[in-house]
Amino acid sequence: MEDVLTELPPPSRFFQEDLDNFATPPLPLQSPSLLFSSPKPDQPLRPSLLVIALSSPSLYVLHHISSKTLIGSLLLPEIPFSGNSIEPSLGDKSCNIYALNEAENLTLLVLVQCPVSAERSNAVAKLLIGDQIIPERVLILDSVQSQNFRGKLAPDETYVFKLETSAERKGLDGNGCGGSSLLKGLDYFPSGSVLDGLAAALLARCQMRKIRGTLCVSWPRHGVPVVAMVKSLLQRNVLHGFDLSSIGDAKDKSSRFTSIKNYPFDSDMYT
Template sequence: MAGIQDPLTELPPPSRLDFEELGNFTLDASSAPPPAFISWDANVEFETPLRPRLLFIASSPSGLHLISHLPEKRLLGSVVLPAEDQSDEGSSKGSLSDDGNIKGRSVYDARNPRKQSVHTCNVYALDGEHASVIMVAVQTPIAEERANTWARAVLEAIAADRVMVVTMLQREHYRGKLSADDEVIFRLETDALRLEKLGKEEATMGHDDDVPYFPSGSIVSGFPAAVLTRCQLLGLKGRLLLSWPESRSSAPSLLVTILNRFPDIQCLDFSSSLQVPFKGKSVSDLEIYM
C-alpha cells in the first residue's frame, strides 16, 4: 500500500549521532583493571611459554586437596590477578615462600577484609625438571568480570596441548534436581578433544563414556568457562569436570576414580593425597533445584 514504509528496504534515516561525541563512550585506559600475569620464581630457570603435556587446574575443595598433598610438586610461581583498587600499596606487597604461601603482608587488606589487594594462584610442576605436568591451584574465587584476563594470562604462559579443569558445581547454575547424598561428576569437552576421541573410539570405550555430560540448560560461568572457551578458540584438547557435592569425605576418592577413566590423566598418582583426611565443604540445603 502506498504511504507505508518498508523497514527492510527503505533507506534508514540519517544518524543523529555526532562522531565527535564518540569519545564520550570510550573507556579510559588508566581506569581499566590491571591485567593478570604470572610471577615466576626467580630460582627456577626455564623458557616461557611452558609447553607441558598436561595443564591441570583445580578450584574445587577436592581438587585442591589432591594438589596440596602431592609430595613431589615444585613451586614455579603464581598467577597474579591485581585488584582494581590498589591505592594501599603496602597491602599488595608480599613474596612467595617455599610452600607456596605469601610471606609478609597478607593478600587481604587488614583494615578492610572485603577489599582484596591481590589474588594469587600457585603454579606447580611435576615430573622433575621436564615439567611435563603443570598444576594451578585456584585457592580463592576469581571475579567473573576478571575471568577472561585470568584465562588468557594462564594459557599464554602455559601452552599445554591438553587442559583439565576441576571445579565445583554451583547450585544456582544447575537446571535440575540433585540430592546432597548423590555424588556425581559431569563433564564438558572442546571440539578438538571430541575429534580425537572419534579416531580412538575403541580405545576410549568403557573408560570415559560413563561420565555424563553437563545437562543441557545448565550454566558454567567464571574462570572455568573462560578457560574452556579459550581452549576451544585455540584448538586445544580441553576438558572440564564439575563435581557435586563437596561435603563428603569421599569426594577426593570419587574424583580420582573419575580422573583415572581418562587416558591422558592416568599418569597422575594421587595415592598420597588420598591418605590425608579430607574435610569437605558444608552443604546448607538438602537439595538443589531450579
Template sequence: MDDVVTDAPPPSRFSPDDLDNFAAPLPQPTPILVVSPNPSPAPRLLVVLISPTSLALLPSPPPPLHASLLLPDLPLNAIPAHRTRAAARSLISGLQPEEVLVLDAVRSGAYRGRLSADELVEGKLETGAARRRGGVGAAKGVAALAPPGSVMDGLGAAVMTECEIRGKAASMVVTWPAAARPSDFGVMRRVAAELGVDLKAAARVSGRAGLGALYT
C-alpha cells in the same frame, strides 16, 4: 526578557552518582603470569584444580610451582566473575599447553536446587578439539554432562571458552557434591594416580574457598 546565554543553567536532574554511570570504566590491570626461573617447554597437559574435592588431591607439602598467576588489583582470594576472562587468557596464552583438564564443581543453583545432597554427579564438558580426540587425559572415561546447558561459570568456564577460541583440546570435569571425597569419583582417582597422590590422605573437605591450583 531573560538572557538565555548568561543565566545560570538549571540544576541537573541527575545526581552525581547517576552521572558516574556514564563515565568510561577504569582500565583493569593485566594479569601477570610469573614462570619459574628455569621454565620447561610448553606443557603437554595443564591441570586446573578449582573444586574443593580436586584441591584435596594436592599433596602436603605441595610440589614446587611451575608458574604463578597474579592479578595486581585483587587480594589473595577467589577470582571474581568480571576478571575470569582476563585470567584465563593470560594463563592459556602464557603457558601454551597442548591439552587442558579443568576439575570443577557443579553449583546446585544451576539445576534449580534439584540435586540431591547424597547423589554423586560426575560429567564433562569439552571443546570441539577435545571431542575430535575422544577426550583429554583422565577425562576420557567420563560421560558428557547432562543436561549440558549453561550450568558452569567462573574461572573454569572462562578457561574452556579461551581454549575453544584457540582451538585447544580441553575437558572440564565437574562433580557433585562439592565436599565429596576424591575417591568417590573415577576421574579423581585417575588424576591422583597420574600425580602420585595417596587418596587415603585426601580427606573430605568442607567447601573451603580456594584460589585454585595449576600443575603441568
C-alpha cells in the same frame, strides 16, 4: 491555589547514572600477570597436560601431591598477600603453578585458591592458556552450582559430569592426530544447565585455540565422598604414575577441609 513557598520540593530530575557522572571514576585495575620462580624462559612452557583446579575437592587432592614443584604464580593485583603463609597452604588466597615432571612429558598443575570475578575471567584464561603456557591438553576441575543446574541435585549423593571442546570430542591433537578421550565413560553435562565464570572462560579459550580441553564438574562442593570420587577420577584417567591412595583417607581429618571455601560470583558468561 498551591503555596509554592511551603510546598515540598519536587524530586531530583537527575537519574542515578547522571549523578554518577559527578563522581570520580575508580582507577582501572592493573592486568593480572604470571611470575615464575626462575628467570623467564626464552621459549614458552609446552606441557603435554595442564590441570587447572577450581573446586575445593580438586584443590585438596592436588595440594597433597608431594612430588610437585612450585615454579610460578598468577598475580591478581586486587588480591592482597596479607594473611598468606610462607609455605603454600590451602587457606591461602593464591594461584600457584606446579610442575609434576620434566621435559617431554611435562604436566602443569594450577591451583586457583583466590576468587576470580566474572570481569577478570577472560584475562586470567588468556594468561593460563596463552603465549607463555601453550598446552597440548587441558583439564579443568570445577564444582556444579546448584542454581545453574537443570534438575535436582541430592545433597547426599555424588555426581560428576564433563564438557569437551570440539578437538577433544573428535579425539584430535594439535597436529590433527587421533587419541582417546581424557575422561572416558563420564556423562556429559545435562542440556539446559549452564556453567559460568573462570571455568567457562578457560573452556572457551581452549575451543578458540583448538586445544583438546575437558571441563569436569562435580557435586557436592564439599565433603569426603566427593574428594574420594575426584581422587579416583584423577588416579584412573589422568595421573597414572602418581600414588594418590593416601590422600583424603579416613585417618586424615583434614580431608573434611572445613576451612576451604568456594567463591561464587554472578556472571553473564555462559557456555
